Amino acid sequence: MQTTKMAKMGLKTLGAATAVALAMAGAAVADGHAKVKVGVITTLTGGGAGLGVDIRDGFLLAVKQSGNDGIEVVVEDDQRKPDVAVQLADKMIQSEKVDILTGIVWSNLALAVVPSATAQGKFYLSPNAGPFQLAGKGCHENYFNVAWQNDNLHEAAGAHASSVGHKNSFILAPNYPAGKDALKGYKRMYSGDLAGELYTKLGQTDYAAEIAQIRASDADSVFFFLPGGMGISFLKQYADSGIDLPVVGPAFSFDQGILQAVGDAALGVQNTSQWNKDIDNAANKAFVETFQAEYGRLPSLYASQGFDTANLIISAMGKADVKDQDAFRAALKEADFASVRGDFKFGNNNHPIQDIYVREVIKEGDVYTNKIISTGLTDHQDVYAAECKL
Amino acid sequence: MPPSANSEQMTIHRRGRGLAGETIKGRAMSSILIIEQILNGLQFGVMLFLMAAGLTLIFGVMGLINLAHGSLYMVGAFAAAAVAGWTGSFLLALAASLAAAALFGALIELTVIRRLYARDHLDQVLATFALILIFSEATRWVFGSFPLFLNIPEALSGTLTLPGGIEYSRYRLTIILIGLAVAVGLFLLISKTRVGMRIRAGENDREMIGALGVDISILYTLVFALGAALAGLSGALVGAIQSVEVGMGEPVLILAFVVIVIGGIGSIKGALAGAILVGLTDTLGRTMLPWAFAAFMEPSAASSVGSSLASMLIYILMAGVLLFKPTGLFGSA
CATH class of the missing domain: 3.40.50.2300 (Response regulator)
Structure with missing residues (x-):
């Protein structure tokens, strides 16, 4: 009993020694x-x-x-x-x-x-x-x-919605921290009224209930933040619903990875991003x-x-x-x-200060992609920086 | 850090908020909206039924818990997207989804599942969970990590005006009809045909029908492939309005289990009732709860609390049903 324990300890020490030796060998770089x-x-x-x-x-x-x-x-x-x-x-x-x-x-x-x-x-x-x-x-x-910072692209979307004259937006996002930041961000820079405000389940794939509410509201525009597969589902179902309201959103709902899966349904949609391939x-x-x-x-x-x-x-x-x-x-x-x-x-809180652009979804040959149409916000910094003690 | 331009804009733009709150609170829920939501709930329900029917059939006849059912749903969607991409035909895509899911279903039944019937449920869960991982990785290996494109066929896109001025998606209406047709078909298959008779006999007493000379292994493969084909069909139908991606089956699988627990494990009738109940509860809950909370809360908080509660609603429903009927609505003790 005692010997096996000792043997084990010996092995462990040996292992640790080897690890240290390896780490030291790895540390020497040009x-x-x-x-x-x-x-x-x-x-x-x-x-x-x-x-x-x-x-x-x-x-x-x-x-x-x-x-x-x-x-x-x-x-x-x-x-x-x-x-x-x-x-x-x-x-x-x-x-x-x-x-x-x-x-x-x-x-x-x-x-x-x-x-x-x-x-x-x-x-x-x-x-x-x-x-x-x-x-x-x-x-x-x-x-x-x-x-x-999560709010940033949504703030730019809100500012853009105001500048193109949207006055009654219906807004929706998933019910998780970034979703809440998204709606807060949009509202911060958007000057119109809200026709409705919805939180959906994270990972939700069917938006029939939400789209019916958009249809029943008197909205003049729709803002949504639904990254990844959620955005694909929403856009396809929205395009099929026959609702003709203009859509604005952050780049997350229109990024390169999902546009091909959405197809024509996304064409012409304006969205905000700090980056695009044509910068x-x-x-x-x-x-x-x-x-x-x-x-x-x-x-x-x-x-x-x-x-x-x-x-x-x-x-x-x-x-x-x-x-x-x-x-x-x-x-x-x-x-x-x-x-x-x-x-x-x-900035002081180690978050970016940067320009945020407005992009539009276009088709280049067979590929759906984005093109910058204007600069939404210049040298933009998040509002939380002021609360940071750094 | 001086206050940035943002905070100024923040105060200026605040005025919109109060007005918006009142519009949301003040608006009554129109009957058109409610009927549309009931249709949505029905559509969600029949889609769940297609999944749950196979799951409950497999459990009823073979006594097997099949976690890989969601993978067959994914196989159906990917097969449909691939075939639609090559041929452009949605009908061929649907046929491909049925064929591919049935084929893979039969394949895993013959190679893996067959060895699990005599084992206990824990072994079945472990083995079929392994199948989920194998299917997901294999699909990623073949198709990549990015979602595929599958769209609604031209003839079914757009909306239809129903009596009463309700505008409703043609495609969703089609899903409701296909789902109900499958329900009727399954009912006839099980109650009127020889295969159906054997399936019912298998549910009642597995050993006895084997003793009576029915080739039970062929029957099992058949039932498994049928269940798989239904899951594949459901995946393809839903894939056209959602995102066709790896891992799309698991969230649906959880709901399908809720459905068969509510309906009574092994009962097709129960699966239909459970699916419609879950579909309606989920859809109406998502609409009504935030609206109800808005009567006494600030709209953004109401939406957040309401939708959190709505996502729990079907599990509360399940707990409630189990409290009064521990074997589910149509389950036998």
Whole structure:
């Protein structure tokens, strides 16, 4: 009994010693800085997998293009389940010993993972979710959002709806943190009245009941935030319902991954985004071209956010050692990388200050895609920044 | 950080809100809207019936819990989308969904499910859960992670004006009719034909009909393929108005289980009643509850609380039914 225990302990110590030796061997990199280990937790299976796949592909493309072998990436699938995401984060922090976590698509998952990751002294860079809880009072020096605060694109949609003269909008979004941020964001910048306001179930696929209510209302326009498959279902059913009201929305309901599945039903719809494939700068042109060459499809805004996140990490790696947290944090905050969306900088709460564009869905040959028609908001920052003590 | 332009705009634009609240509160629910919602509930119900019928038949005859039923629904939708993409014909797509789901159903029955009849339910759940993972990954491998395109056929798109001035989607109306036709067909099949007689006999006493010389293994494969084909048809019909993607079957599977528990496990009649009940409860709940809460709450809070409660409603219904009829509405003790 005693001997087996001893033998086990001996093995454990040996294992730990090997791990330490390996870690030390891995630490020696050409530029003198330690290797940076990045854990990507994202949705790769089930509903909404397209979003996570795009983020991962964009991220890995940037890593590959940088040719930087000092960055090591571990990718895991959260299946869009908060409990799975929390387990993966614990595993990555405790046994994989990552320096940086990133990848989460959904706000409810981000809220479950980010506070504990930053409390354990890790950096978290969000390539998508930007719930308000983490932008205002709950902001953290180690939490950076490289996409947007959740409200931002919806604020731009509200401003756009007002500017084109919509006066009575019917608005709907799923009943989860980002859905609530969406409707709040739209209402903040929209000056008209509301014909109705609905929350749907997250993952809902049948919108007959909601569309009937839109028909019965006296709305003059519809605003909806339904990312992934939810948006596909809603748009197809809306187009079939014979309701002819103009639709506005954030880019999430009209991104590259879902437009092909919606088809003609989306043509002409105006939506707001911080990125599009026709933004005219060298980084973006190269990104769109290489992404298409690598994966055989056009990138979506999610892919652009994954790409920017990786480039931000790589830019900071050139300036500081990740083990020196203060220096690395300062390097991240400088945002000294060529963002594919053009000008990009962080506000005091580590959330972006950026332009948000209005796009329209068009058909290019056989492919449905978006084209920028105007700039919605310039150098836009979220309202929660003022509540952040950073 | 100085207050940004946003906060100024916020105060200016606030005025819209109060007015909007009153319009929502003040509006009575019109009878047209209610009838339209009842039709929506009916359509949702018959769609659930197509799923639940196969599930309950398989459980009734073979005593098997088949979690992979949702995967067959997905197989139907993907087969339909692929065939519609190649040929452009919706009828061929529907035929393909039936054929593909029946084929895969028969295939898994012969290779995997057959070995599970004698095992206990836990083994069945584990094995069929494994099938879900295999089907999902295989589908992703063949078709990729992005949703496929499947649209409503030209002839059925748009709306129809029903008596009373109700505008209703032709396609959803067609789903209701197809679902009811399948219900009648199943009823005739089970009550009037020789196969149906064997199915009923199998439900009553599996060993006895084997002893009487009926080839029970062929009957089992047949029932399984029939259930699978119905799931595939339902997937294809729904795929045209929803998103055809990997994992689309699991949410429906959960609802189908609720339906057969409410209706009584093993009963086709129960599956129909349960499906319509769940369809109506869910659809009407989603409309009525937020509206009812708006009578005494601020509209945005009412919508949020109402829709949260609405998503629990069918489970409350299930608990209520089980409280008074522990074997379900049409279940035998």
